[in-house]
Amino acid sequence: MSLDDLVVATEKIDTVYVTKLQGNLNNFTARKCVQSVTSSLKHGSVILDLEELNMVTTQGIQAFRTLSEEAFLQKHKIILINLPMSVRQAFAMAGIKNLFPIAQNEEGAFKMASRGVR
Template identity: 85%
Template sequence: MSLDDLVVSTEKIDTVYVTKLQGNLNNFTAEKCIKSVINSLKHGSVILDLEELNMVTTQGIIAFKTLSEEAFLHKHKIILINLPLSVRQAFLMAGVRNLFPIANNEEAAFKMASRPSR
């Protein structure tokens, strides 16, 4: 997989969308990620599975910030699961560690997603 590859796959389960990101989130792929997740946010909360996300650059962090704002506007949640160490470190270095709730597994994420937003 090259630096400009990002596979975004989404599955709807009840009223929640589970989106898996595979590859790299950077200036080449950020727009693809944003468009896909926003499309789901229009209809419900999103669980973002980052297990196969290899790299997040500064542009990727900006994409996550954009998604946080969109989730607020659409009154839905984005819950992260399966964060690789490299992604956790990128969030920590960028100061966005608490941007999204992080669940330990998909089951916990579904419980979080089903709770009403404040």
């Protein structure tokens, strides 16, 4: 997988969208990520599975900030699961580690998604 590869796979389960990101979130792929997740946010909350996200650059961090704003505007949640250590470290360095709720697993994320927004 090259630096400009990001696979975004989304599945709708009930009223929640589960989106898996695989690859790198950077200046080449951030727009694709934002467009896909924003499209889902228009219809419901999103669980973002980051288990196979290899790298997050500054542009990727900006994409997460944009998604947070979009979730607020759409009155839906984005819940993160399966964060690799490299992603946790990038979030901590960028000061956004508390931007999204983080669930221990998909079951916990579904419970969080079913509760009211913020």
